[in-house]
Amino acid sequence: MSFSAADLGQTRFAVSPMWEVVTSFRLLNVEEDPPLHRRWAAQVRPRLLSAGLDRGWLAALIPGAGYLADFLTPTPAGPFPELAAELAAIRASRPENVRADLDTIAAKSRPAPRLRLLHEDPEAVLEKVTAEIETYWELALAPYWPRVRQLLEADVFHRARQVAEHGSAHVLNELHESVSWEAGTLRMVRRHCSLTRDQTGSGLLLVPSAFAWPRVLTRSVAPEPPQLAYPARGIGTLWEPRATKASDAVAAVLGRSRTMLLAELDTPASTTQLARHSGLSAAAVSQHLTALRDAGLVTGHRTGRSVLYARTAIADALLTPVG
Structure with missing residues (x-):
């Protein structure tokens, strides 16, 4: 994807609760015993099964691999948005955008009956989807959010320092092994489709994620800036017992x-x-x-x-x- 100097100057970071919802739910669906998140998954999975979330709206919307519906990860308004703000943005999604996302999912696999209901009446059904997201958040992420957010914020602050010291191009080259920046072009290896400037708005939004590893995920919805969700630094130590000495x-x-x-x-x-x-x-x-x-x-x-x-x-x- 070609970038101008203005795009590079508009590169920013954000910590997004919804990216963590999407990537963590997919992880639980794909990996029975995820090595980096084993302790967390062992605690969370029984709660999700008990609540029936393994067969709800999120299970229908987040396949184990492939395309992720763009309306689930709206562009954050600021660097550290609250979940409530992102859920409001999801509920305000334009019906034609929701249907386009669902059509893409249907083209790659047989759509679940729930998705047909969402396709017919996005405005009404999105209320049910966001209600289920809130339930998932309380069961799977809210009790752990201070720990996860601390990791993500540390990544943002580290890379912001790198931008100040070495510039945005250096940070893009250090972001992930599959991402490289050269001569005004951002390249991603092993990506199944290419992004062009007419598919996106100006700038670039970089979103660290605790659950995206080992992949880099993208979102491109014009006229919004493209989003790139990448694995945050230090994921391997996220669930290690914290050394505490009750003095x-x-x-x-x-x-x-x-x-x-x-x-x-x-x-x-x-x-x-x-x-x-x-x-x-x-x-x-x-x-x-x-x-x-x-x-x-x-x-x-x-x-x-x-x-x-x-x-x-x-x-x-x-x-x-x-x-």
């Missing part, structure tokens, strides 16, 4: 029981699970979690009849030894 100093402030619960929340857990692991009663755990949530140290995410609690970045910093 006496932290316990002196929070109390030993609350400090112990924070240490247990290296992965999201319910009140029942925490009670089982800590030896505290469920009532005591619930009381402590309420206090920790009010203090901004944990977040709660409803999954069916239970609530999963996760440590926040503030709690991570609190439990990380200094020096």
Whole structure:
């Protein structure tokens, strides 16, 4: 794809919740035991099966390979959009664009009955699609989002520094082994179709992803800038247990029981699970979690009849030894 100096100057980064929804859902569909995301998948997959999301709208819209519907990844308005803003953009998708995406999916495989309903009445059915996306988010991504977002933001800040030090062309050449920039042209190896400037708007949007590896994915919808979702740096360490030392100093402030619960929340857990692991009663755990949530140290995410609690970045910093 040919680029001008103006396009290069309009290159920007964004962290997109919807790109993580799409790529993570596809990963769960394609790989039974994904090596880089094994711990996460083992926790999440039973929840999705219980909620029936393996046979819902997302299962119909996100095939195991090939084309991804462009309307599912709208252009982020800013560098760090919230999921709610992206869902609003999906609901506002033009019906003709939705139908064009569905026609492309149908041309490559037999369309699911759900997609025929979406084709007939996009405006009404998109409400159901976005409602299911919210459910998937709460079950699969929200409890882990502080950890995932920290990884993605770190990638953006690293590459922004690289742009400042070496320029945008250098960053494009360092982005992924399949991407190269030379003489005003952005090339992607092993891509099944070529992108031309008349298919896209000006500029380029680069989106780091925790779940896209090992691929680079693209979106091109005129008149919006092309999007390129690439694997973020450090994915291999994303789900490793975080080394925490619940020091006496932290316990002196929070109390030993609350400090112990924070240490247990290296992965999201319910009140029942925490009670089982800590030896505290469920009532005591619930009381402590309420206090920790009010203090901004944990977040709660409803999954069916239970609530999963996760440590926040503030709690991570609190439990990380200094020096």
